[in-house]
Amino acid sequence: MPRFAANLTMLFNEVDFLERFSLAAAAGFKGVEFLFPYEFPAHEIAARLNAHELSQVLFNLPPGDWDSGERGIACLPDRVEEFREGVIRALHYAEALNCKQLNCLAGIKPPALSHDLAWQTLRENVSFAATELGARGVTLMLEAINSKVDMPGFFLDTSEKVIELIAQVGLPHVKLQCDIYHMQIMEGDILRRIRQLQPHIGHIQFADNPGRHEPGTGELNFSNIFRVLDDISYDGWVSAEYRPSTNTSDSLNWLSALGR
Numbered sequence: 286m287p288r289f290a291a292n293l294t295m296l297f298n299e300v301d302f303l304e305r306f307s308l309a310a311a312a313g314f315k316g317v318e319f320l321f322p323y324e325f326p327a328h329e330i331a332a333r334l335n336a337h338e339l340s341q342v343l344f345n346l347p348p349g350d351w352d353s354g355e356r357g358i359a360c361l362p363d364r365v366e367e368f369r370e371g372v373i374r375a376l377h378y379a380e381a382l383n384c385k386q387l388n389c390l391a392g393i394k395p396p397a398l399s400h401d402l403a404w405q406t407l408r409e410n411v412s413f414a415a416t417e418l419g420a421r422g423v424t425l426m427l428e429a430i431n432s433k434v435d436m437p438g439f440f441l442d443t444s445e446k447v448i449e450l451i452a453q454v455g456l457p458h459v460k461l462q463c464d465i466y467h468m469q470i471m472e473g474d475i476l477r478r479i480r481q482l483q484p485h486i487g488h489i490q491f492a493d494n495p496g497r498h499e500p501g502t503g504e505l506n507f508s509n510i511f512r513v514l515d516d517i518s519y520d521g522w523v524s525a526e527y528r529p530s531t532n533t534s535d536s537l538n539w540l541s542a543l544g545r
Contacts, residue, residue, distance in 0.1 A: 286543065287514050287523040290316030290342045292490070295526055297533045306333035312537055318343040318524050321351070323374070327381035334382060341382040342522045343426065343462075343488055346414070347371035348390050356430075357390025359414075360407040360440045362398070372414045379423055386488055388426040388462050389414055391441040403440060404450075412454050419458035426462035426488050427451065431470040435497075443471050444478065448485055460487025464526070469494045469505060476513050483517045492527030499527050500539040507539060 291297070291314040297305035303325065309317050317339050322330055334341055349355035349364065358364040358371075375387050389411060394403045415425045427450060432442040441447055447461050463486045469475055479486075491510070493503030500507040514523065529536035 287489075287511055287519070288316065288521070289540065290314060290318055290340075290522045290524040292524050292526040293317050293319040294321075295528055296536075299532060303329065303333055306337050306339060308533070310337035310339055312534075313540065314339070316340040316342040316522050316524070318522075318526075320345055321348070322378050322382070323347060327378045330378075331381050331383075341384040342524060343386045343388055344375075344378070344384065345388045345390055346375045349392070355392065356436050356439060357392035359389055359410045360392045360394055360398075360403040362402055362406045365406065365410060368410050369413055372417050376417065376421060376423065379418075380421065385422065386424050386426055387414075387418060388428055388488075390428065390430075391439065393436065393438040394440045407440065408450060408453055411450060411459065412456060415454060415456045415459045419456065424458045424460055424487055426460055428462035428464055429467055429471065430464070431467040433470055434495075435467070435470075442467075444468060444482055448482070451485060461485040462488045462490065464490040465505070465510065466490070466492040466494055466497055466527070475505065476509060479510070479513050480517060483519070486519065486521070488521055489514070489519070489523045490526040491523065492525075496530070497528050498530040499525075499536040502530050511543075 291309040293305040297308040322344055349358040358368050379387055391407055418425045427447045429441050429444050429447050430436050430439045432439045451459050472478055493500050493505050495503055
């Protein structure tokens with residue numbers, strides 16, 4: 286049975302952020318992730334993790350100006366210095382939270398920026414990040430985010446592109462963050478794709494489609510998906526990163542059905 290984590294950016298947001306750790310633990314989760322920790326001192330988050338015996342599974346590198354619509358800056362040639370400063374800042378939090386995985390958001394390519402220059406910038410930034418993280422025992426994740434519904438123009442929108450980038454970087458401590466919701470939109474054939482991508486997968490996130498809600502609200506068969514993860518002996522974390530269709534408590538029927 287997979288090890289499930291809760292994404293605290295999306296789940297339990299009926300309460301303030303720092304109160305969500307206790308609710309996740311009470312619901313039976315052993316791990317948590319979130320998009321960004323940077324609004325809070327690292328020691329405050331660490332105290333919540335320790336108090337509730339939770340593992341910090343993952344968070345993202347600084348994404349630029351998220352509120353204005355930026356979704357990562359790793360592919361932007363005029364933001365290289367900012368990206369690299371963000372890597373160091375993220376490592377400070379990772380060490381304080383004992384977090385062994387950080388996710389890099391490639392960003393949205395401006396129309397005037399050539400594909401080749403964006404790709405070169407992304408590759409060089411990923412190489413820098415993987416080197417810095419690897420030296421501290423932290424793995425860099427690269428996520429494909431769908432460009433059809435959620436993030437039009439996102440530069441890494443398929444797992445094929447992520448795998449190509451990983452191969453070109455050629456460094457250890459770089460893995461695919463496999464988001465089942467995004468993959469269903471862009472690629473489909475989820476069970477086969479999970480098996481094909483197994484050697485590259487370092488982390489998994491999920492939500493049903495359409496709507497990005499909890500399992501059972503859309504077209505995906507999560508019993509089969511979780512069974513495949515057992516079949517391939519996947520031992521990483523599987524994070525619930527969905528928007529509850531009603532409230533978080535009612536959305537956790539899928540977890541209780543698994544006996545958790």
